[in-house]
Amino acid sequence: MKKIKVECELNIYQEEQLDTSELELIAKAKDMVRKAYAVYSGFQVGCALRLASGEIITGNNQENASYPAGICAERVALSYANANFPDIPVVSLAIVAYTNGAYTTLPVTPCGICRQVLLECEARFNQAIKIYMYGQNGIHVIDSSRKLLPFSFDKNFLPEK
């Protein structure tokens, strides 16, 4: 038997330990929870991402009475960024969740589908995306979505065209 071991680590920061541009990204994600359409779950998620140009793109979750048709905040922001700035890499992304009248104490982490989309975005530009997962008790920071999705599926599995 052979074994492959994957190690994964993240850093936990308090807001005062982050720099101005990191705090700006988190503040924009915090703002976006207010405009989320989360009428079914009551779990409002905001996302802000920074492009290599410095521009910030935002998104929030958009739910649907047909539940699977809903889309997460991260994919709203990433799709807008990739649709409108197809040549500019995404360098960082912040996620914040708000429920029961408060930002969550636990950091919110991207769902499996969003991790796959983040991975594609990194591969597309060959640029790691630093992810800030906000929680009132601390901000979890990981330097690449690759670390959130080990043993992942990517274009290398597909046949050559």
Ligand code: THU
């Ligand atoms: N959601 C996000 O938008 N991003 C996440 O990282 C986790 C979950 C949304 C999907 C759904 O609208 C609601 O939160 C509850 O799952």
